[in-house]
Amino acid sequence: DAKTTQPPSMDCAEGRAANLPCNHSTISGNEYVYWYRQIHSQGPQYIIHGLKNNETNEMASLIITEDRKSSTLILPHATLRDTAVYYCTAERGGATNKLIFGTGTLLAVQP
Amino acid sequence: DGGITQSPKYLFRKEGQNVTLSCEQNLNHDAMYWYRQDPGQGLRLIYYSQIVNDFQKGDIAEGYSVSREKKESFPLTVTSAQKNPTAFYLCASTTGVGETQYFGPGTRLLVL
Numbered sequence: 001d002a003k004t005t006q007p008p009s010m011d012c013a014e015g016r017a018a019n020l021p022c023n024h025s026t027i028s029g030n031e032y033v034y035w036y037r038q039i040h041s042q043g044p045q046y047i048i049h050g051l052k053n054n055e056t057n058e059m060a061s062l063i064i065t066e067d068r069k070s071s072t073l074i075l076p077h078a079t080l081r082d083t084a085v086y087y088c089t090a091e092r093g094g095a096t097n098k099l100i101f102g103t104g105t106l107l108a109v110q111p
Numbered sequence: 112d113g114g115i116t117q118s119p120k121y122l123f124r125k126e127g128q129n130v131t132l133s134c135e136q137n138l139n140h141d142a143m144y145w146y147r148q149d150p151g152q153g154l155r156l157i158y159y160s161q162i163v164n165d166f167q168k169g170d171i172a173e174g175y176s177v178s179r180e181k182k183e184s185f186p187l188t189v190t191s192a193q194k195n196p197t198a199f200y201l202c203a204s205t206t207g208v209g210e211t212q213y214f215g216p217g218t219r220l221l222v223l
Contacts, residue, residue, distance in 0.1 A: 034211075043115075043201050043214030044154070087153065101146075101153035 004088045009106040012082075018075040020105050022088030025069040032091045033064060035073045037084040038104070044087065047073065078109045114138065115215035117202050122220045124189065124196060132187045132218045134202035140213070141206060143185035147171060148199040148217075157200075160185055189220060197222050 005023040012018040024033060032051050036044040048055055048062045050071070055062045061074040075082055087104040115136045124130045134143065142161045146154040156169030160179040174193025179185055185204075189196045199219050203212040 036212075041199070041217070041219075043203075043216050044212075046211045046213065049211065101155075103151070103153050 006105045012078045018078040020073040034089045036087045039084045083109045117215035127191045136204045140204035144203040145187045146201045
């Protein structure tokens with residue numbers, strides 16, 4: 001299972017883009033990169049996932065490097081409600097669909 | 112509305128007592144999961160089930176038990192053998208490999 005590394009915390013000004021990095025240098029070919037976020041005392045919420053190509057949805061964009069060793073989650077216009085812990089995980093393709101959650105990045109959006 | 116429900120929101124356990132946390136989903140998902148989260152930490156997998164009447168141990172299964180008699184339900188029992196049960200417990204479900212996991216709102220277990 002790939003281990004992911006994220007900075008423990010980041011700040012972002014409201015209305016600006018938030019760029020959250022994740023290192024997953026040991027990711028294997030069949031592992032997807034998933035991003036979830038958790039607002040205090042709630043269950044994690046799915047944001048986006050990808051395998052090789054960059055992805056975009058209504059919440060965010062995911063940029064995966066060509067060698068797949070790192071990725072960046074982009075929230076294009078951060079709001080105060082985006083303040084949360086963001087988890088980058090590598091899903092083990094094949095057997096269990098088990099998510100390996102690290103400690104994540106606490107994103108604090110400042111007014 | 113489709114989703115995952117967990118109950119109760121808060122649960123108190125006395126020493127030596129078994130308690131059961133409920134997890135129900137109406138998403139028609141095959142796979143269900145239980146995670147434990149300690150303060151300031153990520154999630155750790157306790158048990159998971161990919162199909163009715165089958166379940167597997169996760170990374171920290173000791174002191175816990177589960178059952179999967181129905182597709183919609185995956186209750187977790189915290190037994191007296193779990194010496195440090197105070198944590199936030201999260202249930203999740205997914206249609207299968209490569210698909211998104213949907214999480215419930217969680218149950219916070221406290222020991223009296």
